[in-house]
Amino acid sequence: MRLLAGLAGLAAVAAAAGWLLTAPVRLDENAVAQGPGDALRGARIFHVGGCASCHAAKGAKGDDRLKLGGGAVLATPFGDFQPPNISPGADGIGGWSLADFDNAMRRGVSPDGRHYYPAFPYTSYARMTPGDIADLFAFLKTLPAVAGQPAPGAIAFPYNIRRGIGLWKHLYLDAAPVVTLPASAPAAARAGQYLVEGPGHCSECHTPRDGFGGPDRARWLHGGPDAEGKGKVPGLTPTQLKWSASEIADYLKTGFTPDYDSVGGSMVEVQANMAELSDQDRAAIAAYLMAVTP
Structure with missing residues (x-):
């Protein structure tokens, strides 16, 4: 009985530790981007970030590239990931705050506190400055609102256990530069x-x-x-x-x-x-x- 009780206690401790280690972690309030951003500067970040490549309709040209209702499915060995609607309408990010947007971009955490899958490249966006985040958000707010949400992707087991992304982030989510440039670098x-x-x-x-x-x-x-x-x-x-x-x-x-x-x-x-x-x-x-x- 004592052995069983001890094992049960260890299992409970392990479960609690796992729950804490996999919890979504938001940005500190002092680190989150502050608005208002500048939409003109945000247009540059929009193009650098290639937002239209994933979130506009496949093959979109001209002004249609600014309609970010969700693009083509990204098929990977881990499952099929569907880019969502990020237009400034009710079905997109119209109800988001700048803090919501910043936590999504630099921490991969949704406004309702869930992990985003790293098909959304927040491991790179984590290196962005708060100012650029605010500018990009301001620019997105100027784009056309698109109604509707694309159908969700199909994620394979065990990768569909979203909470596990918290452990993945401990390994790979790092805001530090990757390459150490020499002091003489221009x-x-x-x-x-x-x-x-x-x-x-x-x-x-x-x-x-x-x-x-x-x-x-x-x-x-x-x-x-x-x-x-x-x-x-x-x-x-x-x-x-x-x-x-x-x-x-x-x-x-x-x-x-x-x-x-x-x-x-x-x-x-x-x-x-x-x-x-x-x-x-x-x-x-x-x-x-x-x-x-x-």
Whole structure:
């Protein structure tokens, strides 16, 4: 009886510890973004972050890319993830506060206190500044409201146990920069680091993942299998890409490679977003990629 009681006590302690370790953790009130943001500045972050690529209808062009009612399903080995409606209407984020938005972006926590799945790249957005979060929120509020919600995705067991994402976050959710740039790194490379590692979330596709779906930082931007099983995503380190900084920047602007091939696959959407940026931002991204050590 004593043994059974002891085991029951240990099980209760383990369950309580597990519950605490997997709990969604919000931003401290002193760290959360403060408004009002600037919608004009937020437009830049919108394009860097590629919001339309996931949350607008597949193949949307022109102004339809600003209708963020939910895009195409992301099919992965862990299940099918459906991007939600993030338009400023009642079916989107119309009822959200800036704090709700910031916790979603930088902590992967929904307004009702649930974990978001990391198909939403908050592991990258965690590196964003509160000011950029506020600006992006202000810009989203200017977009058309879209009615309705897309059908939910289908997540495989055991990944459909959403609470378990709390443990995953302990391993992979980190707001610190990934690459340690040398002291001699130019200002452009440091600006590019923020864009690539933060809102641009380039690593989400261009860094291989481990068995738990987390980014393998030891092979940062080394490329790997496409998350949807459609071939491989190329590496972006200098020895893999073998492009000059000007060639990288030009590709992001025009969609043409140095040998005059054109952008293809899922990169078509990304390049369309990058083309909306300034030459200075594209040059900064290129400078950072040239500084990444293989």
